Amino acid sequence: MPRYLKDLAMLAFAIGFVAIGATLWFRPSNKPKTITLKMTAGDGSGLRHRLATEFSQEAAKSGIQIALEPTDGSEAALEKLRQGEFDIALVQGGLTNNQVWPIRQISALHIEPLHLLVKPELQSLVNEKGLSQLAGRKINLGAIGSGTHSLASSVLRFAGLRTDSEQGDALYHPNAMNYAEILTAEIGRLPDAVFTVSSLPSPIADFLTDKHDFRLVPIPFGEAFSLQALSELGTKPEEGAIDKRHVYPTTIPAFTYRVEPASPAESLKTVGTRLLLVVHERVPGEAVKRILECLYDSSFIPSDRSLENNLLDLPPEFPLHPGAELYRQRNKPIIAGDAIDYLEKVLAIAATVAGGTFFVVQWCLRSNRRRREASFASYMKRVIQIENESMQNELAAQLDLATLIRLQRELAVLKSEAVSRFAAGKLEGEGLIHGFLALVNDARNQLTRLILHQRENIEEIAASQNHSVGEVWLEQSQPIVTPEAPE
Numbered sequence: 001m002p003r004y005l006k007d008l009a010m011l012a013f014a015i016g017f018v019a020i021g022a023t024l025w026f027r028p029s030n031k032p033k034t035i036t037l038k039m040t041a042g043d044g045s046g047l048r049h050r051l052a053t054e055f056s057q058e059a060a061k062s063g064i065q066i067a068l069e070p071t072d073g074s075e076a077a078l079e080k081l082r083q084g085e086f087d088i089a090l091v092q093g094g095l096t097n098n099q100v101w102p103i104r105q106i107s108a109l110h111i112e113p114l115h116l117l118v119k120p121e122l123q124s125l126v127n128e129k130g131l132s133q134l135a136g137r138k139i140n141l142g143a144i145g146s147g148t149h150s151l152a153s154s155v156l157r158f159a160g161l162r163t164d165s166e167q168g169d170a171l172y173h174p175n176a177m178n179y180a181e182i183l184t185a186e187i188g189r190l191p192d193a194v195f196t197v198s199s200l201p202s203p204i205a206d207f208l209t210d211k212h213d214f215r216l217v218p219i220p221f222g223e224a225f226s227l228q229a230l231s232e233l234g235t236k237p238e239e240g241a242i243d244k245r246h247v248y249p250t251t252i253p254a255f256t257y258r259v260e261p262a263s264p265a266e267s268l269k270t271v272g273t274r275l276l277l278v279v280h281e282r283v284p285g286e287a288v289k290r291i292l293e294c295l296y297d298s299s300f301i302p303s304d305r306s307l308e309n310n311l312l313d314l315p316p317e318f319p320l321h322p323g324a325e326l327y328r329q330r331n332k333p334i335i336a337g338d339a340i341d342y343l344e345k346v347l348a349i350a351a352t353v354a355g356g357t358f359f360v361v362q363w364c365l366r367s368n369r370r371r372r373e374a375s376f377a378s379y380m381k382r383v384i385q386i387e388n389e390s391m392q393n394e395l396a397a398q399l400d401l402a403t404l405i406r407l408q409r410e411l412a413v414l415k416s417e418a419v420s421r422f423a424a425g426k427l428e429g430e431g432l433i434h435g436f437l438a439l440v441n442d443a444r445n446q447l448t449r450l451i452l453h454q455r456e457n458i459e460e461i462a463a464s465q466n467h468s469v470g471e472v473w474l475e476q477s478q479p480i481v482t483p484e485a486p487e
Contacts, residue, residue, distance in 0.1 A: 155219060386410060
């Protein structure tokens with residue numbers, strides 16, 4: 001292949017590599033597809049529903065459109081999620097579940113305390129003598145189908161209280177008003193005590209404390225209540241029962257609901273369950289990954305921010321979704337899969353650009369070298385012309401001394417110019433300079449031989465004509481001037 005075609009091919013490869021690299025580097029990233037999910041977070045009047053509303057607004061920024069609908073509570077939400085009516089739900093933890101349900105956990109979140117609020121006249125009795133003082137009272141356990149109802153019922157049974165339909169001495173009268181009814185009811189229609197499971201601060205607790213002067217009372221046996229999980233191992237849980245393995249002792253901080261008078265006056269012991277984010281198993285892993293990214297990059301979690309990195313490491317209450325498992329592995333102290341993918345892409349693009357740049361640089365260097373070598377070629381071509389002229393002079397009937405002297409001077413000037421430019425870096429090629437000098441030396445030797453031969457002839461001519469050698473030399477070394485033809 002001719003040399004210039006090789007150079008053109010190299011330039012074409014270089015331009016192609018650079019173009020591909022630039023396209024990969026500057027191309028706009030593919031916008032993620034919009035994901036539409038149907039979600040529930042229990043009662044529409046609860047804080048959990050408000051958190052879900054905020055989360056849906058954050059998710060919309062990431063291309064996740066969430067249609068939020070209320071249900072009667074966490075148990076009702078889980079049932080509807082199991083039936084496929086919803087895709088995602090915020091539910092109370094600790095509810096017994098069937099492991100074969102098509103429900104998968106994404107993440108456990110903060111602990112939601114169980115609040116017990118009583119009318120003012122009952123506060124001192126309950127504080128001094130315990131929950132037994134609620135016997136014979138109307139107690140709101142939350143709406144049937146809610147997690148509050150299940151947890152409150154279990155707590156009361158642990159305290160020795162039973163409903164009218166159960167056997168026992170200490171009976172209470174369950175009240176099933178939902179949150180909306182409690183918020184609109186007059187004081188006379190309200191029960192003597194109200195349970196609610198909620199993130200802090202609870203809207204129901206805040207309303208009852210401020211509007212009707214209800215008082216928070218402690219549930220001091222949280223640790224003992226949780227330990228009952230050991231005695232229940234291997235037994236079939238009752239319908240609507242609480243899984244005590246996922247019930248934790250916790251506290252409600254002082255002054256959470258009122259400063260003067262303080263409510264509560266001091267840190268209040270109680271029990272709580274974790275808030276869970278769960279999905280139907282049909283939700284794809286990419287959607288789960290984007291949900292978790294939105295969840296942990298937003299201000300959705302109102303709990304201690306230092307716990308965020310550990311929440312995904314908690315034992316799941318439902319089988320963990322594969323997408324959540326991948327996201328959890330990404331947060332471990334190793335190079336994340338996404339980071340590796342990004343690094344591979346960067347290296348691939350960098351290698352492409354570097355390859356193209358290398359070809360461009362090499363093409364420029366080769367082109368520059370070609371130009372310098374072309375200059376050498378012009379010098380060598382001139383030396384060959386001098387040799388040819390010298391040979392023609394040698395083959396002529398008589399040597400032309402003036403021509404030989406001119407050619408020798410031209411050769412000396414040519415050599416001096418070429419060596420000077422090579423020393424200045426304006427000519428390229430060690431091999432070429434050596435070849436050039438060898439060619440110059442050959443030409444010079446040939447000219448010197450012919451000039452010496454002509455000198456011998458001049459000496460003979462000078463002797464025969466009785467002239468000095470210098471006169472004859474000067475005469476023959478002058479170039480012959482051909483007169484111009486008259487016009």
